[in-house]
Amino acid sequence: MRRFGLVAAVIACLITQGAYAQMSGKPIKIGVLTDLAGEHTENTGQGSILAAQLAVEDFGGAVNGVPIEVVSADHQNKADVGAAIAARWYDEGVDMIVDVPNTAVALAVQKVAAAKKRIVMFSASAASDITGKACTPYSVHFTYDTYALAHVIGKAMLADGGKSWYFMTADYAFGTTLESETTAVVKANGGEVVGSVRFPANNPDFSSVMMQAQQSSASVLAVLSSGSDSTNAISQAADFGITQSGRKLAVLLMVINDVNTLGLPVTQGVQLTEAFYWDLDDQTRAFSKRFFAKRNLMPNMYQAGVAGAVLHYLKAVKAAGSDQADAVMAKMRELPIDDFMTKGGKLREDGRVIRDMYLFQIKTPAESKAPWDYYKLIKTVPGDQAFRPLAESDCPLIKK
Numbered sequence: 001m002r003r004f005g006l007v008a009a010v011i012a013c014l015i016t017q018g019a020y021a022q023m024s025g026k027p028i029k030i031g032v033l034t035d036l037a038g039e040h041t042e043n044t045g046q047g048s049i050l051a052a053q054l055a056v057e058d059f060g061g062a063v064n065g066v067p068i069e070v071v072s073a074d075h076q077n078k079a080d081v082g083a084a085i086a087a088r089w090y091d092e093g094v095d096m097i098v099d100v101p102n103t104a105v106a107l108a109v110q111k112v113a114a115a116k117k118r119i120v121m122f123s124a125s126a127a128s129d130i131t132g133k134a135c136t137p138y139s140v141h142f143t144y145d146t147y148a149l150a151h152v153i154g155k156a157m158l159a160d161g162g163k164s165w166y167f168m169t170a171d172y173a174f175g176t177t178l179e180s181e182t183t184a185v186v187k188a189n190g191g192e193v194v195g196s197v198r199f200p201a202n203n204p205d206f207s208s209v210m211m212q213a214q215q216s217s218a219s220v221l222a223v224l225s226s227g228s229d230s231t232n233a234i235s236q237a238a239d240f241g242i243t244q245s246g247r248k249l250a251v252l253l254m255v256i257n258d259v260n261t262l263g264l265p266v267t268q269g270v271q272l273t274e275a276f277y278w279d280l281d282d283q284t285r286a287f288s289k290r291f292f293a294k295r296n297l298m299p300n301m302y303q304a305g306v307a308g309a310v311l312h313y314l315k316a317v318k319a320a321g322s323d324q325a326d327a328v329m330a331k332m333r334e335l336p337i338d339d340f341m342t343k344g345g346k347l348r349e350d351g352r353v354i355r356d357m358y359l360f361q362i363k364t365p366a367e368s369k370a371p372w373d374y375y376k377l378i379k380t381v382p383g384d385q386a387f388r389p390l391a392e393s394d395c396p397l398i399k400k
Contacts, residue, residue, distance in 0.1 A: 022322035028068045030056070030310055031094040033085060033109065034124075036074035039202055039227035040101040043257050044124050044302050048099045050294055051303040054287070055310035063317045075100070079108035090116040095323055098309050101227075101302065103127040103173040110139050119325050121313065123305030126226070126253065127177045128388060131352040135395035138325055139351045140332065142312075143305030144275045146174070148386045149252045150181035152273040152357050156379065157220055158189045162248050166218035167196035168209050168233060170225035178224045178252055194218045203229055206236040214240065222250040231258050238266045255300035259362055259374045268364045275357055276301040276341045277375050283340040298372045304341045311339050312347075345383070350395035354383035 034048045035041045049072045056068045071094065075082035082105035086097055090112070096119040100106045106125035113120040114136035121140040122130055128147040130139060165186050169175045175198070183193050197212045213221045221242060223233045230251060237249055254272045278288035278298045287307065291299045299307075316331035317323055337345030337353060345355040360375040368374060390398060 022320070022324060022327065023064060023066055024323055025066070026093055028063055028066055028314075028317060028323055029089075029094040029096075030068065030070050030313070031086075031089045031097045032070060032072040032099050032306065033075050033082060033089075033097050033105075034072065034099045035077055035101050036072075038077045039229065040077070040124065042261070043227060043255055043300055044099055044101045047291075047295055047297065047299060047303045048124070048306045050291060051299060051306040052098060052310050054290060055307040055314070058307075059311065059314045063314055063323075064321065066323070068314065075102065075105050075109075077102045077105065079104045081105075083108040083112050086112040086120070087116070090118045095119065095325075096121060096310075096313050098313075099123050099302070099306050100125050103177070106130060107134055107173070110134060110136060113138050117325055119313070119328065121309040123309050124302040126174050128181065129177065131348075131350045131393070131395055132388075133394045133396070135350050135393075135397055137397060138329060140309065140347060140353065141351055142309040142353050143301055144273070144357065145352070145387070146178045146181045147388045148357050149178060149273050150185045152359055152381050152386055153250060153252055153271055154182050154185035155189060156271060156359055157248060157250055158186065158191050160248075162220035162250070163191040164218045165191060165193050165220045165222055165250075166213050166216040167193065168206075168213055168221065168223050168225075169196055169198045170201060170203075170229050171198040172201050174226060174253075175224045182222065182224065182252065199225075199229070201229065204232060206233050207240075209233070210236055210240040210242065214242065214245075218247070220248045220250050222252060224252050226253045230254055231261055234258070234270070235262055235266060255302065256298055256372070256374060257300050260297070260372065264363060264365045264368055264374065267362045270362045271378065272360055272362070273357055274301045274360060274375075275355060276304040277358065277360065277377075278372065279375070280358075280377075287340045301341075308337070308339050308341045312337050348390060350390065350393050350398055352387055354387055356383055357381045357386040 032049045032052050034044045052070050073085045086109045098121045101124035123143045126146050128145040130141045169179045195216050316328045320327040320331040333347045342355045359379040
């Protein structure tokens, strides 16, 4: 019996060692691929890097005794640059890439990650194709997407009487995808699209765009862009009196940094969709206080998404006892996502994280009682209502 007990103990020890032997032994490297000088830099950039560092700090700086490192780079909003950085990083031992604002860059990086069989987690890019026709076994769309943006705010505007729409659309992948998604929502809910105009990226002058929108018969004038294009469009819409005319201005993608830049007198009353707000509860406030102490800015949903993605990835590495991509992906799908920004989230087989989304309205200057007190919550939309149903997915990984 003693001999049997000794053998059993040895076997148990070997099994345990075998589990942890799956760790490669090198540091776990997380690459924040972001925009450090372009139109998305204020909303991602250094703030996204800080968010990843805070998540690593929260995790204790190591997994099963293996240290965690954060590296970063600027993709310059160029798909070829982003893809080249991703390929080099993966070859140099980066285990997971996160953030990746700019849809064109994200789709290029996603192809590299699939070819290298390494993990990428998108927190700032939006196109629902990431978990649709372009999905891969190694990509995660963590924070939001164009489907959720279109459905949450689109349905709210339509329910409030906004039946005719005019689109002011950025002429690149994100804008055109969002226009297609929103058109489907408008038509499915009894509305109509009466016209549209497109503008180039980094557009400083929206005067002709606003004039065409004003001349339309639409009750809802929708801005379908991101970053500095959105803030420029909103500012010039106020200059043209659109926000004072009684028409509804729908801004399908906007974050708290944009509101802070423009100010409440310009943005008051605008409704928007986000996955995060710093003042939702004690956990969001605690994370945001630490972030603010370093940046003097509150985090937005992209940056909170970076931290959430990093935390979920590290929890999966620990649970798997491995830094191998297939084992970690399996654990990420198995484990619930519960952290300061996500409650009861789930990673689906198409790579889409299902989480609650929020419809906010921007406060008036009189309603705001303190700096960064900008939003009032209108509605919480459960994840299974906010995101595309799996049955409608064209992801090739889904068995029909």
